[in-house]
Amino acid sequence: MTTATAELAAFLRTRRERLDPRDFDLPVRRSRRTPGLRREEVAELAGVSVDYVVRLEQARGLRPSAAVVEALSAALRLTDGERAYFFDLARQRPRGTGEPATTAEPSLARLVDDLSPLPAMLLNHRFDILAWNGEMARLLLDFGTLPPSRRNAMWLCLLHPEIREYYVDRERVVREGIAHLRAAWAAHPDDPVLTALIAECTGGNEEFARLWAERDVRGTGRAGKVLRHPGAGVIAVDFEVLVPLRDSGQRLLIGRPADEASRAALRSCAGSPG
Template identity: 75%
Template sequence: MTTPTVELAAFLRTRRERLDPRDFGLPPRRRTPGLRREDVAELAGISVDYVVRLEQARGLRPSAEVVEALAGALRLAPDERAYLFDLTRQRARDTDKLVTAATPPLARLVDDLAPLPAMLLNHRYDILAWNTGMARLLVDLDTLPPAQRNSMWLCLMHPQVREFYLDRERVVREGVAHLRAAWAAHPDDRALTGLIAEFTAGNEDFARFWAEQDVKVNGRGRKVMRHPEVGVVAVEFETLRPVQDPDQLLVIFRAADEESQAALDRLTRAAAPASAPTPARSASGAGCRP
């Protein structure tokens, strides 16, 4: 795992190289991609030497004003801009709270959302709580050790779930982009750093996508799954961030069409034949990201 200084250098370089000089009124370049360092320096209003030292990871810590100027010069998307501020330690953060367990109100909310599949994640994709709908749709999380109750681990490593998504490459790519943003926002989280190192060493797809430097936090979307019991299921997911627990993510799945709703109904009936509903499970008490 690299340091934030090295990551900053690589991120600035890859963002510069992806830009088309013609979009800035500059002639295209044949030998090297993107803008030159001189171009970025001029657009940002800083010296060329400063850009060079940043891209060489020479220990600089740019001010918030310089970071903002670089973000504008490189035409960063909102998630990329936030990532740049995190890498340079210019964005406020709560370093005292690293969430490893579901708060009771949110765990109850996950239960109340049934029969909709729902789960509660932290920033590193650990699954903190889940209801029976989610367990039936993905995998029986009660059968897994706590270290494997992580939606990214399931997508990369679990024999069943890794073949679950029809568009698996996109799902993995989006998960990597989220973890990159989470890593910059939580530099003191050694568990996250270790998790990324494990994924990079153990999965070629993860290592390839991580090297692309993409950053994106997806709050909603659509996924198509091939469930072993009910066949193809298309779902739309929504991710909510509670105001009082901003480092916990509530993820809710809904059927995207009538056929998928019928499939989810069959799973729900199979999961709860008794009259009383099964409460949400919690990683703290029950002993791909979407």
């Protein structure tokens, strides 16, 4: 697993190389040997020295200030998720205190049950499943049959032999899952369990390793997935991720049917009358 400094360097290089000089009204000369903008061009856009950009991209021990991170984010035209990732790598975002949550906060566990008949579950920052209701178990898997170390939404999505085949658009789901996981690691680089999870996925799955190297970043939020349920057929579900103000280390994931056919399929899946 790479260090945050080395990751910051690689991240900046990949973002710079993805940019098209024509979008910045810069000349596209044949002398350009590498894709994207030159370091000199990024430095000018961000208002920093070329040497500073070189040292950042070579992981030479710099810790950019919040102002520099903001300037480089604008110069590189980072998305909101990529910008947050950059701030995390530079250690410029406020961090929570205490150990990661490993058990569900009781009131949130009750809320998960109260959300029935909507499928819902409670996760921590590394996507460990802390609580779930019956609808979520019937939609995906009875998590209670898994050892605690395997009750992880990302591991299930990416590596579980049955669950990973549920998704109709599996490549997109895997790509988004890896982007979520990368954002989580940047915010918690010292979490050994999260680091071990990423190492296991990288070493055990070529697809994961390839997509991880692309350094796509995405924060948690709403997302739509189409599931191929073995009993209820195709179900399109919109998932919403909410972060409680008092328990910001835990995340509430709620699924809602995306259309009427999926609503009927969810009812069938849950064993409810149509």
